[in-house]
Amino acid sequence: MPMIITALVGVVLAVVPAAPQAQALSGSDFDPGHIISDEAFYNGAAMSELEIQRFLESAVGSCGNSNCLAAYRADTPTRTWSFGTCSTYHGGANESAARIIFKVQQACGLSAKVILVTLQKEQSLVTNRAPSDGVMRKAMGYGCPDTAACDSTYYGFFNQIFAAGRQLTWYSNPGGSFTSIKIGQVNQIQYHPNAACGTKGVHVKNRATAALYYYTPYTPNAAALANIGGTGDACSAYGNRNFWVFYNNWFGPTTTPGANEITALWNAVGGSTGILGPATSGFITISENGGGLGQAFANGSIYWTRATGAQYVTGPIKDYYFARSGAAGPLKYPTSSTQQIAGGSGQVFQGGSVYSSAFGTFRVDGATRDTYWAYGGATGPLGWPTAETSTSTVKGGGSGQGFQSGAIYSSKAGTFAVLGFERYYASRGNASGALGWPSSNPIAMTGGTGQAFTEGSVYQRTGAEPYSVVGAIRTYYFSFGGATGSFGWPVAEQQCSGNVCTQRFQNATLRTGPDGASWSAPQIDEVYAAAGGEAKLGAPTSAYLFVRDGIGGIGRAYQYGSVYSSSSGTFAVSGAIRTRYFASNGAAGPLGWPVGAETCGLAGGGCSQAFAGGTVFATPGDVARVTTTQFFEAYAAAGGPGGVLGKSASDAVVIPQNGGGHGQAFVNGSLYAKNGGAAFAVTGPIRDAYFTRSGAAGHLGYPATPMTCTGDAGPCTQGFDYGSIRWTAQGGASIY
Numbered sequence: 001m002p003m004i005i006t007a008l009v010g011v012v013l014a015v016v017p018a019a020p021q022a023q024a025l026s027g028s029d030f031d032p033g034h035i036i037s038d039e040a041f042y043n044g045a046a047m048s049e050l051e052i053q054r055f056l057e058s059a060v061g062s063c064g065n066s067n068c069l070a071a072y073r074a075d076t077p078t079r080t081w082s083f084g085t086c087s088t089y090h091g092g093a094n095e096s097a098a099r100i101i102f103k104v105q106q107a108c109g110l111s112a113k114v115i116l117v118t119l120q121k122e123q124s125l126v127t128n129r130a131p132s133d134g135v136m137r138k139a140m141g142y143g144c145p146d147t148a149a150c151d152s153t154y155y156g157f158f159n160q161i162f163a164a165g166r167q168l169t170w171y172s173n174p175g176g177s178f179t180s181i182k183i184g185q186v187n188q189i190q191y192h193p194n195a196a197c198g199t200k201g202v203h204v205k206n207r208a209t210a211a212l213y214y215y216t217p218y219t220p221n222a223a224a225l226a227n228i229g230g231t232g233d234a235c236s237a238y239g240n241r242n243f244w245v246f247y248n249n250w251f252g253p254t255t256t257p258g259a260n261e262i263t264a265l266w267n268a269v270g271g272s273t274g275i276l277g278p279a280t281s282g283f284i285t286i287s288e289n290g291g292g293l294g295q296a297f298a299n300g301s302i303y304w305t306r307a308t309g310a311q312y313v314t315g316p317i318k319d320y321y322f323a324r325s326g327a328a329g330p331l332k333y334p335t336s337s338t339q340q341i342a343g344g345s346g347q348v349f350q351g352g353s354v355y356s357s358a359f360g361t362f363r364v365d366g367a368t369r370d371t372y373w374a375y376g377g378a379t380g381p382l383g384w385p386t387a388e389t390s391t392s393t394v395k396g397g398g399s400g401q402g403f404q405s406g407a408i409y410s411s412k413a414g415t416f417a418v419l420g421f422e423r424y425y426a427s428r429g430n431a432s433g434a435l436g437w438p439s440s441n442p443i444a445m446t447g448g449t450g451q452a453f454t455e456g457s458v459y460q461r462t463g464a465e466p467y468s469v470v471g472a473i474r475t476y477y478f479s480f481g482g483a484t485g486s487f488g489w490p491v492a493e494q495q496c497s498g499n500v501c502t503q504r505f506q507n508a509t510l511r512t513g514p515d516g517a518s519w520s521a522p523q524i525d526e527v528y529a530a531a532g533g534e535a536k537l538g539a540p541t542s543a544y545l546f547v548r549d550g551i552g553g554i555g556r557a558y559q560y561g562s563v564y565s566s567s568s569g570t571f572a573v574s575g576a577i578r579t580r581y582f583a584s585n586g587a588a589g590p591l592g593w594p595v596g597a598e599t600c601g602l603a604g605g606g607c608s609q610a611f612a613g614g615t616v617f618a619t620p621g622d623v624a625r626v627t628t629t630q631f632f633e634a635y636a637a638a639g640g641p642g643g644v645l646g647k648s649a650s651d652a653v654v655i656p657q658n659g660g661g662h663g664q665a666f667v668n669g670s671l672y673a674k675n676g677g678a679a680f681a682v683t684g685p686i687r688d689a690y691f692t693r694s695g696a697a698g699h700l701g702y703p704a705t706p707m708t709c710t711g712d713a714g715p716c717t718q719g720f721d722y723g724s725i726r727w728t729a730q731g732g733a734s735i736y
Contacts, residue, residue, distance in 0.1 A: 025248055027225025032189070033203040035244050036114070036254035038263075039283055041208030042169065046111035053098035055116065055250075056126065064130030069119070072097040076158045084166040085109070085173055100161055108165035113251045115140075115161060118168075121242040140164035164215075171214040172207035181210045189219040190237075197221070197235035205260065216240055258293035258304030259283050265302055265310040265337075266295075276300045276312060288328035289350070301326070303333050308350065311337045316356040317347050320363075331363070341378050357384040359404065365389075367415035368401050368408045371441075381419055382406045394432040395454070411437035413454050418442075421451055421458050424466045434470055450483055457482075461489040461506075470494065472512040473503050476519075486546040486554065487519070488567070507554045507565055508544070520544060521554045523570045524563045528556075531572040537561040547587050551612075555587070566593040568612065574598070577609050577616045580624035591616070591626065602640040608632065619647055626651045631664050631671045634679035645669045645681060657697040658721065670695075674702040674721075683707065686718050686725045689733035699723075700735070 040046075047055070056070040063071040076091040086108040092099070105112040120126040122141035138144050139160040143151035154163045171178050181187050181204055188199040200219050204210050213219075216239035223232030224241050231238075247254045262283070272278040277298030284294045292305035300314030303326075311334035313321050318338070327333050332350035339346050344357030352365025355378055362385040364372050375382050383404025391399045398411030406419035409431065416438040418425050431437045436454035443450050448461040456470035461483075467490040469477055483489050488506025495502055500513035508519045521544045531537055538559025547555050553566030561574030564587060571594040573581055587593050592612030600607035606619030615632040618624035619641035625648035627635060641647045646667035655663050661674040669683030672695075680703035682690055696702050701721025709716035713729035727733045 025228055025245060027220075027222075027228045030220065030225055030241065030244055031255075032200065032219045032240075033209060034205045034255055034260070035209045035212055035240055036247065037256050037259050038206050038208045039256060039259050040247075040254060041111055041114055041211070042109050043111040043113075044106050044109040046105065046113050047102070049098050049102040052101050052112050052116070053096065056098060059126045059250075060129055062129065067131040067133065067136050068129055069097040069125055069131075072157065074100075074158060076100060079162065081162075081166050084170040086162070086166045086169065089162055097157065100158055104161050104165040107162070108169045110165045110169050113247065114168070115165065117243055117246045117250070118164065120246050121239055142167065168211050168215060171211040178210075178214055181213055183207060183210050187213075189213060190217060191221045192218060192235045192237050194235065212240055212243060216243075256283055256285075256293060257306065258310065261304050261310035262293065262295050262302045265312060266297070269312065275314060276302070286327050289332045292327055292333055294327060300338070303327050305333050308333045308335045311335065313347065314338045315345055316361045317345055317354045320354055320356070320361040321349075344378065344384060346378055355385050359384050359386040362386070362388050362401075364401065367410050368399070371408050371415050371417055372403075375417060375419070382408070382417060392431060395436050398431060398437050400431070409438050411454070413437050413439040416441045416451075418451065420449060420460065421466055424458060424468075428468060435468060445484055448483065448489060459483050459490050461491075464489070464491070467491070467493055469503065471501065472517060473501055473510050476510055476512060476517040477505075480546070486552055506567070521556070521565060523565050524554065524556050527563050527565075527570045527572055528558070531561070531563075531574075534558075537563075537572060537574060551593060553587070553593060564594050568593050568595045571595075571597050571609075573609065575607070576618035576624040577607065580616050580618070580626065581611070584626065590614070602636070606641050614652065617648070622647045625664075627664055627671075628652050628662055628673065628679075630673045630679040631662070634671055634673075634681065635666075638681055644683060645671070655696045658701040661696060661702055663696055672696050672702050677702065680704070680706055680718075682718065684716070685727045685733050686716060689725050689727070689735065690720075693735065700725075 053070070060068055060070045066072065073094050073096055075093050076089070076095050078089065078091040080088040089103060089107050101112050101115050104110065104115065116126055118140055123131070123135050123139055125131055125135065125139055128135070136157050137155040138150050139157050142160050142164040143154035154160060172183070183204050183206065186201045186203045189202045190199050191197040202219055204213065218237035218239060220238065220241035221232060221236050224236035224238055226232065228241070228245060244254055266276060269275050279295060279297050281296040284296070286292045286294055290305065292303055294301055294303045300312055300318050302310055302312045304310040313334055315338060321331060324331060330351050331354070334347055334349050336348040344355060346353060346355045352363050353369055354361060354363050357378070364385055368389060372382060378384050385401060385403050387402040389399050389401040391397070396412050398409060400407055400409045406417055406422045408415065408417050411431070418438055419442050421442070425435065428435055435456040435458065438451065439454050440452040448459060448464070450457060450459045456468050457474060458466050458468050460466035469490055473494055477487060480486050487508045487510065490503060490505050492504040500511065502509055502511045508521050510519050511517065524544065528537060538561070540556060540558055542557040544554055544556050547553055547564070551566050551568070553564060555562055555564045561572050561578055563570065563572045573594055577598060581591060584591050590613045594609060594611050596610040598607050598609040602608060602617065602619070606617055606622070608615055608617035610629070614626050614628050616624050616626050617632065622641065627648070631652055635645060638645050648664065648666055650665040652662050652664040655661050659674060661672065661677070663670060663672045669681050669687055671679050671681055673679035682703055686707055690700065693700050700723050703718060703720050705719040707716055707718040714727050716727045718725055723735055725733055725735050
């Protein structure tokens with residue numbers, strides 16, 4: 001069936017509406033793409049028959065004839081349309097205009113408010129006290145095109161109401177015959193029946209607006225909107241403008257804020273076959289918490305506010321939310337939809353966030369949520385919440401919330417996570433115990449982790465158990481740099497007897513009591529005793545001393561030696577080796593801290609000791625010398641002081657040429673090692689010839705192979721980076 005265009009009177013040429021004028025409306029508020037919402041338009045229960053009758057009586061006041069809608073009566077037939085979506089209208093005798101409108105509302109699913117507004121915008125019938133029979137014949141302007149006479153088939157008040165109701169609901173029926181107006185797209189809509197007036201690109205957003213444009217195919221121009229209660233210019237059309245004005249004045253806004261957004265989101269997640277399922281309610285206005293809109297579905301709900309947009313709530317989070325009064329409760333409106341996360345789901349609300357997993361469904365809010373998010377939320381190291389927030393009045397009061405791998409606490413000290421120490425903290429009584437409330441998050445430090453609390457600190461060295469440091473010992477410990485200072489990490493819990501407390505740390509034992517704080521180093525005492533004590537090292541000549549050089553540690557001097565303790569261990573340094581060590585500035589020098597005990601019984605006699613930066617050895621009648629680890633191993637393999645190289649004649653020295661390396665002279669030869677390479681000895685006539693070419697600093701570079709000889713007379717050969725030397729008793733040395 002072809003589209004039927006409303007009568008010219010619907011365009012309103014120089015006709016000022018008789019209905020109350022829109023004092024609060026502005027033409028700038030008119031949205032040509034969303035004149036009225038689908039929910040308001042297709043509402044088969046918008047008004048009761050009594051409400052319609054009372055509205056008509058209020059609108060007209062007193063009637064001047066029997067055609068006045070508040071007094072109109074007529075017999076109606078039973079009718080079923082052969083097309084369209086309306087059900088059968090069952091006729092009756094002496095039916096009022098209100099009853100006819102009410103029954104068409106039910107039969108067609110078209111709001112009675114839409115019918116009343118259309119009657120007014122087409123013929124001013126609602127407010128007309130004495131309409132003529134001619135006006136009543138074309139009450140809804142149906143069958144009255146702009147370019148021809150009205151179709152008498154549709155004459156009469158009942159025919160007009162039922163035919164227009166059928167047409168308005170059929171126009172935009174999904175999958176129907178009318179497709180020229182594309183919903184969700186920009187359509188060119190004329191301003192006026194005169195095509196010369198031009199068109200406007202209108203993004204038609206919904207079915208109801210499309211139906212209005214099929215019925216009255218014009219959109220108001222700027223002049224019509226500028227004079228919202230009157231006339232514009234020669235190219236102004238008023239039908240759809242007046243529909244919007246009358247509806248707003250009589251029934252409130254034509255669109256429910258948020259309704260389109262809710263519907264769009266529902267469609268985006270699959271509509272009735274999606275995760276939310278079919279609708280189980282209409283739109284519900286919510287006044288609490290600033291106001292909003294909601295709609296229920298089989299498997300969840302969608303909520304909308306201007307601030308949050310449309311968001312859906314589903315699954316266990318929905319159940320939790322509903323149990324706490326939904327949008328009217330403390331969580332307020334959702335600011336995100338329910339999100340699936342590996343192992344569970346989460347959702348953000350104005351009043352907090354809700355997480356659901358195998359551990360249960362719990363709220364996380366306020367400063368606790370800020371800290372939780374700073375750690376990555378449910379996908380971070382804390383994992384899923386395992387309890388609701390609980391409060392406590394202990395030690396100034398605060399709150400805590402448990403998570404899979406830790407907890408978050410809030411108090412006057414701030415909001416902090418306990419992560420990695422949670423079991424230890426619980427074993428110490430949590431906030432009510434000796435540590436009090438957390439005052440920092442866990443802090444990663446070289447070698448471990450620490451965390452501050454209001455009454456103590458917890459430290460855990462990598463691979464070790466955690467220990468707490470509290471009270472006066474903590475104060476004293478902090479004055480020496482804590483775990484990164486000279487004492488190192490705690491290795492035991494504090495022990496107290498009366499008012500005296502002690503605690504062991506890596507490098508010292510701390511003591512506090514009435515006489516103040518002090519410290520000692522038992523590991524130094526143990527090594528001193530094992531090395532022979534006073535009989536070997538003599539009496540102490542210094543207190544325990546902190547040495548902050550290099551990796552840092554503790555030392556104590558004795559008459560004939562010293563004992564050093566660091567992360568590399570505790571070792572005594574004595575005799576000629578100590579003399580040489582001190583000459584190199586001790587732990588502060590290139591040798592650094594000792595990494596092993598003195599070892600004696602070298603071939604040819606003598607002792608050696610390894611340090612971080614090299615090895616020092618001493619032989620009978622020889623001054624202690626410094627060598628690299630490579631040189632020491634090669635020297636030992638060559639027989640040490642009693643071997644082919646003999647005693648040392650120099651310390652190891654750096655040779656920067658030819659890529660860099662080291663060299664060390666001995667009485668009967670020299671050792672060379674290129675950086676990153678093996679050490680080789682150079683002896684006898686080959687060394688003499690090598691020296692004539694500036695040794696490792698010359699054009700031959702570093703030795704690359706050991707020297708090999710055949711008999712005492714040779715030949716002897718040795719390879720270098722950039723050549724070889726060959727020697728025989730008869731011919732001497734040659735370089736090639």
